Amino acid sequence: MRVLVIGSGGREHALAWKIAQSPLLTKLFIAPGNGGTGEVAENVAIDINDHKAVTDFCKLMAIDFVVVGPDAQVVAGLGDDVRAAGIACFCPSKTAGQLEGSKGFTKVLCDEMDIPTAAYGRFDNEAAALAYLYTQGAPIVIKADGLAAGKGVTVAMTVEEAEAAIVDCFAGAFGESGAEVVIEEFMEGEEVSLFVLCDGKDILPLTTAQDHKRAFDGDTGPNTGGMGAYSPAPVMTREIYDETLERIIWPTVRGLAARGTPYQGVLYAGLMLTADGPRLVEYNARFGDPETQVLMLRMESDLLPLLHATATGTLKGHDVHWKDQFALTVIMATEGYPGAYDKGSEIHGAEGLDSETLQVFHAGTRRDGARLLAIGGRVLNVTALGQTVREAQQRAYAGVDTIDWPSGFCRRDIGWREITRSAS
Ligand code: AMP
Numbered sequence: 001m002r003v004l005v006i007g008s009g010g011r012e013h014a015l016a017w018k019i020a021q022s023p024l025l026t027k028l029f030i031a032p033g034n035g036g037t038g039e040v041a042e043n044v045a046i047d048i049n050d051h052k053a054v055t056d057f058c059k060l061m062a063i064d065f066v067v068v069g070p071d072a073q074v075v076a077g078l079g080d081d082v083r084a085a086g087i088a089c090f091c092p093s094k095t096a097g098q099l100e101g102s103k104g105f106t107k108v109l110c111d112e113m114d115i116p117t118a119a120y121g122r123f124d125n126e127a128a129a130l131a132y133l134y135t136q137g138a139p140i141v142i143k144a145d146g147l148a149a150g151k152g153v154t155v156a157m158t159v160e161e162a163e164a165a166i167v168d169c170f171a172g173a174f175g176e177s178g179a180e181v182v183i184e185e186f187m188e189g190e191e192v193s194l195f196v197l198c199d200g201k202d203i204l205p206l207t208t209a210q211d212h213k214r215a216f217d218g219d220t221g222p223n224t225g226g227m228g229a230y231s232p233a234p235v236m237t238r239e240i241y242d243e244t245l246e247r248i249i250w251p252t253v254r255g256l257a258a259r260g261t262p263y264q265g266v267l268y269a270g271l272m273l274t275a276d277g278p279r280l281v282e283y284n285a286r287f288g289d290p291e292t293q294v295l296m297l298r299m300e301s302d303l304l305p306l307l308h309a310t311a312t313g314t315l316k317g318h319d320v321h322w323k324d325q326f327a328l329t330v331i332m333a334t335e336g337y338p339g340a341y342d343k344g345s346e347i348h349g350a351e352g353l354d355s356e357t358l359q360v361f362h363a364g365t366r367r368d369g370a371r372l373l374a375i376g377g378r379v380l381n382v383t384a385l386g387q388t389v390r391e392a393q394q395r396a397y398a399g400v401d402t403i404d405w406p407s408g409f410c411r412r413d414i415g416w417r418e419i420t421r422s423a424s
Contacts, residue, residue, distance in 0.1 A: 001024050001064045001065055001304065001308070002026055002028075002061065002062055002064050003025060003027070003028050003029070004028075004029045004030070004031060004057070004058060004061075004063045004066045004067070005019065005028070005029070005030040005033075005041065005066075006031055006069055006073055007030070007070045007073075008030075008032050008033055008034045008037075008363075009034070009289050009363045009364075009378070010289055010329075010361045010362065010363040010378065010381040011070075011287055011289035011292040011293065012030060012034075012069040013033075013034060013036050013037050013040075013293075013361040013363070013381075014292045014293040014296040014297075014361050014383075015067060015287065015303070016028060016033075016037050017040050017296060017361065018303045019067070019307075021302070022304035023302070024302070024304050024305060025304060027042075028042065029042050029043075029057075030044070031043075031044045031046045031054070031057070034362045034365050034366065035366045035367045035372055035373070036361060036362025036365055037362065038367065048073055049072075049076070051077075051078055052081075054078065054081070055082060055085040059085065063087060064087070065087070065088045065090070065311070066082045067090040067307055068082075068089065068090060068286070070286065071284065071285065071286050073091070074091055074092060074097045074265075074285045075094070075098075075101035075285075077093070079092060088308065088311050089311055090265060090308070090310060091265055091286075091311075092263055092285050093264070095261040096256055096263040096264070096265070096285070097265075097285045099252075099256075099263065099284075099285050100283055100285035101146060102146060103143050103144075103146075103282065104122045104145050104180060104182055106280075106283055107122065107182060109252065113251035113254070113255040115247065116247055116248065116277065116278070116279040117281075118141070118185040118186070118187050119184070119185040120183060121182070121183045122180060122182050123181050123183065126167065126170040129166045129170070129183060132183055133159065133163065133166065134159070136183070137159060138158050138159045138161070138186075139155065139158075140156050140159075140162050140183060140185070140186055141183070141185070141186055142154045142156060142162055142166055142182075143181065143182040143183075143184065144174040144180075145179070145180035145181065146174070152169075166181060166183075187272040187281070188275075189272040189273045189279075190235055190272070190273045191271065191273075191281065192236050193233075193271070193291055194206075194207075194244055195207060195268055195291070195295065196267045197266055197267075197306060197307075197309075197315060198264060198266075199264055199310045199312070199315035199316075200263065201253070201257055203245075203253055203267075203315070204310075204318055204320060205241075205245065205249070206299075206320060207232050207295060207322060208232045209229050209231035209232070209233055209288065209294055210229065210230060210233040210235070210417070210418070211226045211228065211229035211291060212227045212411060212414055213226055213227070215337070215338060215411075217412055218413065218416075222338050222339070224333070224337065224377075224378075225378060226290045226378075227331045227410070227411045228329055228330050228414030229288070229293070229294050229328070229329055229414075230294055230326060230327065230329070230414070231294040231295055231298055231326065232326070234418065234421075235273060235418075235421075236271075240273060243277055244278045247277075247278070248280050249267065249269065252267065263285075264313065265285060265310065266285075266287050266310070267283060267285070268284035268286065268287065268288050268291075269283055270282045289363075290329050290331055293327075293361050293383045294327035294328060294329050297323075297327040297359055297384075298322050298323045298325065299320070299322060300323055301319070301321045305318070306318055325385045325387060325392070326385070326386055326388060326389045326391075326392045327392055328383070328384055328389060328414060328415050329361075329383040329384075329396065329414070330397065330399075330410050330411070330414050331363075331379075331410060332381075332382065332403065332405065332408045332409070333377055333408065333409060333410065334374050334376070334379055334407055334408060335408065337377035337378065341377060342407065343373075343374065343375045344374070345374045345405065345406070345407035346371055346372065346374075346405075347373070347379070347403065347408070348403070348405065349403045349405075350403050353382075353402060353403075356385075357395055358384045358385075358395055358396070358399050359384075360381070360382050360383070360403075361383055362380060362381075363379055364378055364379045365380070379405075380403065380408075382399040382400045382410075383396065389419050390422070392415070393414060
């Protein structure tokens with residue numbers, strides 16, 4: 001099988017690294033890739049926002065299967081255009097991808113299928129949104145309806161904070177994404193992610209993970225795309241897992257199929273484990289970044305046939321096996337991230353670290369001859385396996401400490417919640 005992976009982050013490096021190990025693979029391309037993906041695939045410099053450029057490349061290079069990583073391409077419907085060109089594609093349809101692209105779409109589906117989630121109101125004007133806020137009080141959650149690069153959500157502890165968020169949204173702080181606002185009940189609990197492959201009618205649950213969204217130690221500082229993650233998440237017990245499949249995942253899959261818009265891809269469910277059981281916070285319609293990095297290190301099965309079966313509606317009978325270990329990833333980011341940061345600093349010592357228990361996945365890197373340069377916010381994902389979260393953490397930080405990059409920073413406490421829990 002000749003395969004093209006779409007994307008340039010740590011998630012795509014991890015997917016490509018895993019796909020590259022498949023006996024089914026004959027040739028692997030990645031567009032555009034990064035400074036690390038060249039080790040496992042051939043980087044191709046095509047504009048992935050130009051769907052025709054992607055399909056033209058596929059035809060020219062006789063690509064059999066395309067795997068789409070990032071949310072922007074899912075929401076833009078790249079999967080539909082690749083399929084229309086006669087090529088199998090791991091990417092939900094543009095319609096089903098609204099699970100991620102529109103918070104209102106997901107909320108309506110939850111209503112239809114009685115999926116446990118936060119109570120909400122959806123508004124297209126400020127006056128109505130404020131009026132609803134005053135009936136609900138705080139704490140409360142204000143969300144721009146569309147994609148807002150992870151910045152469209154305000155968890156407001158006071159009515160004043162919520163008012164400001166509503167006014168900002170309608171004033172255009174998130175452009176078109178904020179033309180509609182969803183106001184949600186605040187849910188209290190621990191958050192966990194569950195990843196499930198869905199082929200439209202059948203599902204294959206993968207595994208769980210937890211991530212750290214804040215920039216600094218102790219879960220402080222601004223929100224980021226994710227500063228680290230680990231898998232599995234023991235907080236998700238068998239009982240909670242079964243309840244999640246039955247009350248959240250299956251009704252989603254069946255509801256979308258019944259509407260005639262089946263979901264084919266990976267369902268990434270963000271869950272809040274509340275006193276009343278698991279409730280849906282949000283869906284993403286693609287793999288998580290950095291969760292994929294830990295998933296791929298733990299996965300024993302061949303990924304490629306699973307992705308292909310998902311894309312072609314033939315998942316039934318497939319199985320997935322995991323290493324009986326924890327994986328943990330530490331994100332090394334450029335100083336300043338998630339705000340403004342410089343590009344072009346040089347990284348030393350990131351080569352030759354990979355082993356059975358350690359993988360350095362690249363995100364915002366670029367090769368310049370023999371030099372490795374940082375060109376993004378999140379730059380390296382140092383990912384390790386261990387018998388415990390603690391052991392995986394120690395190995396990951398041992399890797400981090402051999403990398404010489406004065407312009408970078410990372411959190412030093414990835415996995416703290418689980419480590420504290422298992423120590424008590
Ligand atoms: P989202 O983009 O919907 O995942 O929201 C970003 C983050 O905001 C989530 O990961 C939660 O930490 C928090 N959040 C979102 N919705 C709620 C809610 N209804 N109650 C409490 N926290 C929430």
